[in-house]
Amino acid sequence: MQAAAVAEVVEFPDAEALEAFEDARAVEAAARGDRRAFERLYRRHVGRVHALCLRLAGHRETAEDCVQEAFVNAWRALPAFQSRSRFSTWLHRIAVNTVLARHRGLAARLESTAGDDPELLDRRSVDDTPPLDLEAAIGGLPDGARHVLVLVGLYGFSHEEVSTELGIAVGTSKAQLHRARRLLVARLGLAAEDP
DSSP, X not given: OOHHHHHHHSOXXXXXXXXXXXXHHXXXXXXXXXXXXXXXXXXXXXXXXXXXXXXXXXXXXXXXXXXXXXXXXXXXXXXXXXXXXXXHHHHHHHHHHHHHHHHHHHXXXXXXXXXXXXHHHHOOOOOSSOOSSHHHHHHTSOHHHHHHIIIIIITOOOHHHHHHHHTOOHHHHHHXXXXXXXXXXXXXXXXOOOO
């Protein structure tokens, strides 16, 4: 029975449950090679994956490349997807890994060209004008702080999950989140709250 026909018979408590059900059916079809089913998955999730990649990468062009690469990786890995988590969670993990792999590759290339000057590794090509909005402020954060802020603060990852994904200690994740918040307060010109 097709997913649409079953969806009409089964009542879903909310739109999220319906989306998960439709995703599961499309994943089954796509894993068997149905490109149209994968296209439905792509259309449903591309906006959220793009937002995640943009927030992590900080640059539109890099984010767009990472989105395409993440979906290509998902298509290739789909037959091995075991449905232990929701498709959207699995896809977001692929997107995060894609951005981080690209970042690690860039860092390695910079490290080999920067020599012993650590200042060259931490510099970003950001203009000196103050950010006008939260997205710009997040995009201007140093990579480590931005990655942790996006994963913990925006996508709800735990510090333990971030530790695993980024290959850092849990304490480092917590420190980077604190640093990101402090920098955002300063960049947005907000008064810091007293504890």
